[in-house]
Amino acid sequence: MKIFATIAGIAIIAIYAIGSGAWVSTGDNWYRTLNAPSWQPPDYVFGIIWPYNFIVLGISAVTIAQRLSRTLTLSYLALLAGSVAFALIWAYQFYRPHNLTVATIALFICAALTAPLVIITARASIPIAIALIPYQLWLITASFLSYGYFRRN
DSSP, rough: HHHHHHHHHHHHHHHHHHHHHHOOOOSSTTTTSHHHOOOOOOOOHHHHHHHHHHHHHHHHHHHHHHHSOOHHHHHHHHHHHHHHHHHHHHHHHHHHSOOOHHHHHHHHHHHHHHHHHHHHHHHHHHHHHHHHHHHHHHHHHHHHHHHHHHHEE
C-alpha cells in the first residue's frame, strides 16, 4: 500500500504540474489585456512559488504514504486529487474559454479542499505541514486574485 500511495501521490502532483502548464498560457496576449487587480504580485513571484508548491506537495504526499494509516492516506490522496482537479478546472476555464466565473468558483473550492491536506499532513509531520502553509495561502490569494479579475472584466 505504501508504494502504491507514494506513486499515486507523485502521479497526482505530476498531473497537476503538466496540466496547469499546458493550460496556463499568456502567449495569446488575452491575459495582458485584462484589468488586473492593483495588488497582483509581480510575475516573478509566480515563477518562485509554483516550483516550491509542487516540491512541497510531493514531499507531503510521500510522507503521508509512508507514515500514516491507510484510511488517512487514502483520504489525503482523495482530497489532493479533488484539489488538483479544481485547480486544473480553474486553469482551463480561465485561460481557454475565459470563463472567469467558473474559474473563480473552482479556485475557491480548490483552496477549501487544501486546508484538510495541511491538517492531515500535520499528523505525519509538523515541519512539512508548516511548509504547506504557503501553498494554502497562495491558493487563497490566487482565489481572491481570480475574483478580482472576474469583477474587473
